Every structure is written in structure tokens, then in C-alpha cells.
Amino acid sequence: MDSLDFKVGELLKEIILDDSAIETLDRAVSSVADAIESIPEQLVSADAAPKFVADLGVPTDKKLSFTFKSPESIQVGGSHSIRSVAKPDINVDLLVRMPKECFHEKDYLNHRYHAKRLLYLRVIEKSLTTCPVVRKIGWSSFQNEARKPVLIVFPVVKSAELSDFFIRIIPTATSLFSISKLSLTRNNVRAFTQECGQTQATPKYNSSILEDMFLEENSEFVRKAFHEWKSLKEALLLLKVWARNRSSIYTHNCLNGYLIAVILSYLTVESGGNLITKSMNRMQIFRVTLKFIATSNLMGKGLCLQPRGQCNKSKEDMNQFLQSFDIIFLDSSCSFNLFFRLTRTAFEELRDEASWMLSSIDKCRGGGFEEVFLTKVDFTAKFDSCLRINLKGNSKICSSNYCMDDECWRISEKDVHSLLQQGLTDRARFVRVIWRSTPSDWNVEDGFSNFGNEPMLVGVLVSSQEKSFRVVDIGPNPENKEEVMKFRKFWGEKAELRRFRDGTIAESTVWECEPWARHLIIKRICEYLFAKHFLLTKDDVVHIVDQLDFCLKLSDPESSSGALLEAFELLSKRLRLLEEIPLRISSVQPLDPALRHTSVFPPQPHPLAYEKGVNKKPSKLATTSIQSLDVMIQLEGSGNWPVDRVAIEKTKSAFLLKIGESLQEHSGALCIATKDEVNVLMSGYSFCLRIMHEKGLNMLRNQGGSDKIKVTSSVDKELLIRSQHSSMINGLHGRYPTYGPVVRLAKRWVSAHLFSSFLAEEAIELVVAYLFLKPFPFHAPCSRVTGFLRFLRMLSNYDWAFSPLIVDINEDFTPKDEKEIDENFMLSRKSCEENAQNVEPAMFLAAPYDKASEAWTRSSPNRSVLKRISSYAQSSADLLTNLILHGADGPYTWECLFRTPLNTYDAVVLLHHNKLSNPQHLLFPAEMNCGKQVIRGKASKDFQPYMILGGGVQSLEDARNKVMVNFDPTRCFLEDLKREFPNTFKVWHDSLGGDAIGLTWEKKDSRKRSRDGEDASRTETTDALKRVGEVGKGLVKSVHLFKVPRR
């Protein structure tokens, strides 16, 4: 038994109801059925639900009154009838056949059937409310169709597992009306006319009645197919789980459990080509079905449950169907289209999802179990941008009747879709519009007035960066008058006649904007179109694109990164041309994240960091501290290097000093050096030069050979890995332009929640890279919000304990590489088997340059920290999902994603935020009014993060002397803390400039339980915290104690 099969088996165990539960279910259902059967005859009239009847547009006359008679038959339909109810949605469909005597022959006309159908249900509702077996009764609609309500009955059930279980009472109309009267071409809603007064066919309306007429027959067909066929049932359950995880295809206008069952039973019979046979197992059936969905010609030709010969439909009839519906799948009677609710786009999405699934199963590790069955592919994570449109009370929808042939909500779904499709053209690969119009707590007495209160959801899949974010749309040629008229009508004042560089003249629309705001173009287009065609204001349309940009706003990276890269190029050119140093410089490589577009705050050009000759107009204010960018240099080979490690480092420094000096002489760059680092200030930036020496690498290898356990990290090794990482990530950024912003959001999130000291920046980059390289079951994200959401979900859901994360950046891992990684992983996990607490590394990240996960996550995060990170990620992901779907609700705003609770630490140190090296990077000043304040302190006067330039008094030289390279008080403080309090506490901080530092006590070994040591330890900790304050003198504002360490 392979592991996928095993996992699937476990999954099935989780969702299948056990026998005892089924028994309780059956008992409850039969008691409800008995209660319905015993309802006495009674007269019913429209008074029972006047608003519903009025909203349907049916006159309340005598024709609606009838004598209620108990149903002809009551039987269980749907998933419970074939024993395939999947937890957690436990419900049973009860098909109640309304007796013929209750209806007139012509009731199929003008919604009279629908009105009476409801009145019939009203009687059942009334009598069930007094029934002792019923706990609660509610209303819902059948497949979101407002005119077909169903009764939701919650029976009294004692079992906790079945507490949410309910029964749907669905009326059926078996053989109530003549089928020919309901054929597609007929008009049965007389008010539905064309402009000239001619009546139009009402295929949707007719199908709505036909559906009720054939419900029993079709569910009988399904029941027969599933009878005593275990693997088919299991496959159905699996397909349901698969579809249910994809909220955009498991909806009213696409798939549901019943339709999946129909498809499966179709595939077992002759007309479906007997694709499923008894010898197949569940996963084979699963795959065959997906393949069928992905490749079938439901759309072009239409299918029929009955085999060719028995289907009595002529070609013309079929054509008629093709004209009326997008997707055709005729039922066993050959006169009703089971898929009449499916729209073309919905089906396209379904097909795309199925085929993408099939192709990605093979690319996933372990058969893709997680990707297929466990990962939620909901609206928010799937689409690149989501729109929430509030159409409540919109004049365009409310003006017409609620229901004619189709319902007004479905029609506006279609309208919005076609509007966006036309407006976005090839910018969007896919647009999906879904409006769950039925209110969750619907009462039929209110009629349809509360329908559509929920916002409409629109998902847009972006096609590609270049197409989607282009500035100009070119329309038709002015000579083509008809097209021009259309174009002008659609775009209104936005349309303009333009002459392009290649000489063509054409109608066009232009969306000019800054290069960094290109991702907002789609939003602008949508807002414009909705305002023009739906008269919606900006408040009614919420487009999720830029809501998170506030935390990156301070700098727009794309414009400044150009200058930065230029400066780097200039530096490397100058370095390579240097001639005064004994060895020439053979290569210059960037190491800093800012040079690969992944830094949250890439440095801004500093007015004092220019060469002497360059006269930049100095700004008034500048930061005192300059962030330096690491650059790696390699020298040409020589045999004259010393062999001793210290001597090598000294020689490197000597080289660097020499280089700095000559740069200073030749180009006027400023060189600021200590004995460990050399910084060159030029073109507005500061670069920190490092030399990588190959021999250093070899030395390490030799040492490692003799003593494998003790792996000493050498400077050269670290530099090598960093340069490899840097160049690979840079390549990735070239392939996926959205990668940069997503990484920046992710980094901001990690540091905002004070995880900076535990999760290396490079590790975050790798995790995000994985989202782009192995996006299954999604496509690679094309928007920052979606990418960020997937990052959070990945952090929280990934099975870090049992699987390595293999980030195949260049996509060139061979099976041998993977095997090697797996072996490394097993090795690292083996040691932890005895001691489950110490899994090192808790996060196994394998990259092409580091197959043993030694580079970034070797020592941290450990298991407990990782657990904390994932639970934070989980809650942030939930919040983000909620924000996208429902918007900010009260205090739950977008900022909350980056606001971290401070009362979860043992002690908190607050810093003076105007003494941070970059106060402008602070997101929210920390507020603290709980915990015991232990000590507080004044801010130092000696350090100011900003300095005022100009004024003539200061010369450039003086000002330059005040500039501090790489000076960060917070970092100094943390270093001192580590030195003064080794192994006392864990330090949680925000490397991007937060003003709060969390402390948690490290666990003490001593197991002594001193009874009266409590007070002593309290004063002890207070004293320790006071010393913490002393160490950070001038920076620390206050120290707060929350919890004394446990002893």
C-alpha cells in the first residue's frame, strides 16, 4: 500500500459518517417524515406568504388557493441516499412529492407553480414548528434560486457530532405538467417580452420547473449506479472534498455534490463510454473523472445520460438546447438539462481547475495529497485580485422585476462579468463573478427584499505582468465607424484619438501613472467602468490590491532601485579598473537584499554620500545613519596568501583599506573604515566591501573532513553562500516581477511580529520563492496581497516536522539531488526521534546551494518558536481572508495584520522611538499600559536620528563627519544584552525599526522547587530587568514585567 493510498484512506475515515451516526440520522429523518405525512388536509391561500407571492409577480387571486394534501411520497434523496455524506456538511435531502390534486393543469404559467410550491412548504413549516422532534426551522433556496425555497429542518439530535445536522425538505413535482408545454422554445412567463411586444422563450424558467419534475427520477438513476459500489462512493467523497475546497467552483452556477454524483454515474453507464469500471479503485476513478471534466465536450456538443439510440432528441432539438444554454447535459428523460445553471465561464474555470490539478498531481511530492485534498483554493487565495461590489439597492437591479426568465441577480452577475471582460480585455486571463444572493437567515415572509444584501464577489486572474499593467489600450481604427461608436459608448470620456509612434492612428484609452503604481491600473479601470455603467461610487466597489501598501509606502522601490543599481554598476566598474593594488579585482557581486529588490526599505540616496566633485543640491534634512550595502569582491588568484586564518583576515583588511584609499583618491568617494569593515560612500549610497578568498573555503573543507560534527562557519563560506543566494534570487525576480513585493510584505510581517532574530531574511526569501516555483494547486501569484496570503497560509500549514521544503530555484534538481536532500533530511530528523523537543533544524530549507539546510535555519527557529510563528501566521491569514471577503469590521482593520500583541512576552522593553536609527520605519508606536513597570529612562541627548543640513555655517566636511555608517542603537543594545545576559532570555525584536523588544525567560535546568523562593526570585528578576534598562541607557524608555520565571 503506497502512502498516498494510505493518506486517502485516513482522509475518508475523517469524513465518513459511522454506522451509529447514520442510524441516528435515519431515525431523525423518519420521524420528520412521519410528522409530515400526518399533516391533515387544509385550505391554503396566498395569505400564507403574501410578500413572497407579490415579489414573484403573481396576482393574489383564487387561482393560488388549494387544498393541502399530504405528499404522495416522501423519500430520501441526495447524498444520504447513496451513503456518501461528507462531514462536516451533514444534511439529508428529503424529497417530498406534492400531490397532483393541489395543482391546476396550467399552473406552470407565470410563476404560479413556484408560488404554490412555497405555499405547500408553508403548511409543512407550520405544522413542524409544533412538532417535538424538531429543534429549529429555517429557510434556504435551492441552488441559490430565490423562487425555489427549501425548508431547513433541524431535528433534535443528542449526539454532539451531529449537532449541526439538518434536513432539507425539497418538494418535487413528478409528472405534474406536460413536458411539451415546458419545452425550451415556449414562453411561460407572459410578462417576459421583447421591446416590440413579442413574447420571448423562457428556457431558464421552464428548466426550473422541469428540474422539480425529474428530481426523483434522476436521483433514482444515481442511486442505481451507486448501489453496492464502494469505490465509486469513495471516489464521490473524494471529489466532493476536492470541489468543496475550491469555493469558486462549488457554487450555485457551477458544481455541487449532486452534479458530481450524476457525472460519476454517467461515466459508469454505456452512454458515458463505461469509463469507470468495477475493477477501478477510488483514486483511479477520481482521476478518470477529473480527466473527463477537463476534456469532455459538454460545452460544444452536449451530452446525454441516455445512450445515443434511446435518446429521442432530434438534431434540431439539440441545437435548440445549444442556443439556450452554455453547457448541456441532458438527464435520463432527455428533456431537461441538468447543467442549466452552469455558465460558460464557470465551466471554463471548472475545466481549467481539473486539468491543472491533473497536471500538477505529477509535479507534487508524495502524490500531491495536500495540494489536492487539503489546501483551500478559495476565492481569496486563488485570484490575483478580488473585488467586492455592494449592489444593495442599486437602481439598475431593482428597476426590473425580480424574476422573469432568469432571476435579476443572475442577470447582473452576467452583466458585471461581460462588462469586466470587455473592459479588461487581455489584461485578465479570467474573470469570475459570484453573487450569493440568498441571505443566510432568510425568512420567506420578507419576500426577496433582503436578497443581494451580501456584496458580489469578483475574482480576476491576471494574465501576465506586461499585458495586465500596460498603460495604453489601443482600440479600433477611426475609419471603422461602427466599432468607434461602440468603443466610445463603452469608454465614454476616457476614449481618445491617438497617434502612435509607428504612425497608426487609433481610438485608445490611456491610464497614465507612476511606474511603481502600475499594479493599480486594473483597479482604476474597474472603478471607472463601474462608475460609468453601474453608477457605483468608489465606496461601493472595494478592489483588493493596494490595501497593504501602507507598510511599504515610505519608499517606492522601483524608481529608487534604478539609481541604486546604477551606483552599484559604477562601483564595480571603478573597482575592476583599479590598478594600484597588488592583485586585480576579478569580480564584484551584490550581497545585500536591496540589490535584489527584496529589501523592505531599500536605502534612499543620502545627500552627504556623494563624491566630492558631484554637486547635489542638498536637502534640508538627512538621516544621521546610513545603511551600508554589502558587496563581495574576489581577487585574482595568488600563491602568496598566508595560511593562518587570522592572517588571512588581516590581509583582506589591508587590501580593502588600500582599495578604499585609492577610490578616495581617484573618484572622490568617501571611505570610512574600521578594523573589520570598509565602507565606501559614493553616488548617494554606502557600500560595505568584503573579500571572498577561495582558499578560505578549502581550509574549511579540510577541517570539516577530519571532524565532521564540529562545523565551523567561516567568513568565506558565508560570503560564498550569500552571493549564490543573491544571484539566484535576483534571477527569480526577473522571472516573477511580483516576487519582490511579496517578499517585502512577508519580511515586514515577520519583523512586525518580533520574529526578526529567529527567521533569517534569506529564509523568508526562500519560502516565498517556493510559492512561485511550486504554486500548486494554484498558479504563481501575480499580486502582492494574494502572494502574501499564500505565504501566511504556507507558514501555518506546511508540515515542517515531516517534510523538507525543497526550493528548486533554477528548476534543475535531478531525482538524485532530491534523494540526497531526503537523506539529509532523514539524518537531521533521526537525532530528534529520541527527543521530540529538539528538532534541529525545525525548518528544513533545501536550496541548490545548500542541500543540507545549513545556511539559514540551522539554529533557529527552533520548534517552539516555529510553532509560535505558525500560529501567528494562521491568525493573520484568517484575518486577511476575512478582510478580503468581508472588509474591515470595527477594530479588525488591515493594520491589525502587522500589529502584534505585546502581552504575550514575559517582559517588554520599550525604546525611545526618536532614538531609533530610522524612526520613519516604525509602523505603530508601541503602547503599553499593563504589566508592572520596572524602570524607565530618559532619552539620550547625544544621538539624533536626523540632522539639519545647509545653513552655510557647516561645511560639507563637517557635515560628513557627523554621518554614521551602519550605526543602529537597537543593534548595539541587543549585542550588549546578549553579552551581559547569556542564556537568560530569548529576545524578540523587530529588525526594521520597531520600538518594542519582547523578552521571554529561557527555561532553567534547576528543578528545585523552593517554596519561599517566590519573593526572592521576584526581586531577582526585577533587578535583572533594571540592569537591562541600564544596559540600554539613553535608548530604553521603560521596562515592563509580566511574568516571573517559573522555577
Next chain:
Amino acid sequence: MGKDKKVGKAAQGTTKSLPKLTKKKLKLEEDPDSGNQTAGGASTEAENNLRILKGKKVWKAAKGTSKLLVKLRKKKLKLEEDPSFDDQTVEGASTEAKNNLRILKEHKKNKAKPMEKKGKLSKRKKGGEDNKSFTSNGGQHLNKDDHVFDLINSGQTSENGSVEVKEQSETVGSSGVEEACIGKRIKTKKLKRVGKSKRSDHVSEKKVQLEKLAEVDSEKVDEISSVDEDCTRGMKKWLINYKESRQGLKILQQRIDEFITAYEAQQEQERREREAIAAEGGWTVVVHHKGRKKTTDSESGITVGSVAQAAVLDNMARKKNKEVALDFYRFKKQEAQRSEVMLLQSKFEQDKKRIQQLRAARKFRPY
């Protein structure tokens, strides 16, 4: 548990013993012993824990008003012990508890006024600590079974620590009954709870803060002394360090030159000594070197016996091929097969274990 003790102590001052309550308490103290025997299975451990706690409390804080906790616990215990109690009595009991608490609260209010300042302070501390211990515990030792009950307890104290007494008694009333029957589910429950608490923390944090502590005694807090004078610590030190380490290129260069000269001199001396030894006796010990021959002389850096590395590797590879195949003997082949089977078997075992763990972590639930 130490925390609870603290609670008792802190509260000790605020309310003097209330005769009525102590009496009741004593009465309650007596009956659990008999009742404990009836308690069954999963709940015993939890009870034991509680009993220890309670015992300590009675012993230590005889006068303390931590009765609040003790009593609630006891009430719960009672409910646990007596399975014959039906729902109604549970309700009754909890309302009774509520009433008691209300009385207690009132008394507290009346009596505690003179001590208010201190009381508030300690209360604040208590609240903060309790809340915190709850969440951070959850974060840290999620998997330790021994902590499970601790956690439940501390979780409850955090509830108790909050000011709303009414709510508290309700939660205890209901959760007490639940807890009695749930032994093994606790773990998962707790996991959930941690997640939830984190979630709500996003927002509730602020509210809680505001509620809990309106005023901070700013006068009593010590202040860090001589911020701008002390050069040995803090900002001043960092600034001085920064300046001192950047003395200019010339000086740095000089230092490095000094080091290199010293280093070279040392090397030179070592070399001389070696030469001297060699010259003295004319003998050197020849040591066999394992591994690849050195291609560069370490001292002069001159390439000596130059052999291309590729060539060596090639040579070695060729040599390997000449070695006798592993399966030359039949028994070797069998052995290899056996070991492979063993390997597969162990891998299978490992997979099984893994799946067991996955199942425990509910990794198969698609919702």
C-alpha cells in the same frame, strides 16, 4: 501553581476572614476525600492535580480570599465526583457559586479600601501575569503532556483573574462538568484555544489593557540614572565605540602593517628554529603523509610536484573500477539483498510512524 499561591498571598491583606465563608469552605474541604473514590478514569488525574492545589491552598492561605478560586474549584470537584448529579443540580450549584462570589466581591470592596493602592497594584500584576502565562505557555510547551493540566489550571486562573466574577462562575460551572469527562481531548482543545487566543489578541489586546489598568504608578518606578554622563553603558558608550573604531585609514593601515610585520617575524623565527634544529643534528623525522600530495609549498607558495587535480581524480576513478565487484561472492549478493530489504522495512516502519504522528496532528482532516 506557584501563581495561585501568589494570588492567595496578595489577596490575604485585602479581605479578612469572613466567618461564613470559611465555614462553608471547611465543610467543602471535608467531603472531597470520600467523593474522590467515585471519580473515574480520565478525570482522576485532573482531580489529583486539583487536590494538590487545593491542599496547598488550604494549608497556606488559610485566611486568604483566594477562596474565590478554591471554592470554585471545590464546587467543580464536587460536581465531578458525583456523577449522579444531573444538569439541574449543576446549574443550581453554579448559581450558588455565583451568589457566593457576589457576596465575596462586595465584602472585598468594603473592606479593601484602606489597602486599595497596594491591592490594585498586586491585582494588576496578577491579572497580567495570569493572562500572560496562559498564552505564552500555550505557545511554548504545546506538546508536553505533563503541562496539559497545568495549562488548564492556569487557563482557568486567567479567567478567574479577570474582574468579571459573574462570568467566571458560569464558565467554571459548565466547564467543570465538561472537563470531568474529557481526558484525552484536552490536548486538542488546548491547541485550539491557543490559536483562538492569538487570533483575538490582535484586537482584544488593547481593550484588555485599557480595562485592566487605568493608572500606572509612575512615581514609584525607578529611573535609569545618569543617562548622559555614564560612558560605560548605553548610547554614550555606543557612540564612543563608534568614533573610536574609526580613526581614519592611515592609522588602521598602520595597525595592520604592524600586525603583518609581527606575524612575518614570528613566521621567520619559527622557520629559523626549524632550520636550526635541522642543522644541528642533520636529522629530521620523516612522517608519512596520508592523502593527496601537496602541490604547493606552504612557505614559499611555489607550486612543487605539479599534478593536475583532474588527472588525479581521473586516476582514482579508474582505480576504483578495477576493484572487485561487490557481488563477486554469492553470499555478498544475498547480504546486499537482505540489507536492502531491511532498509525498505525500516523505511516502511518510519513511514508508518510518521503517519501515526500525522494522524495525531489531524493532518488528514480536509476542513
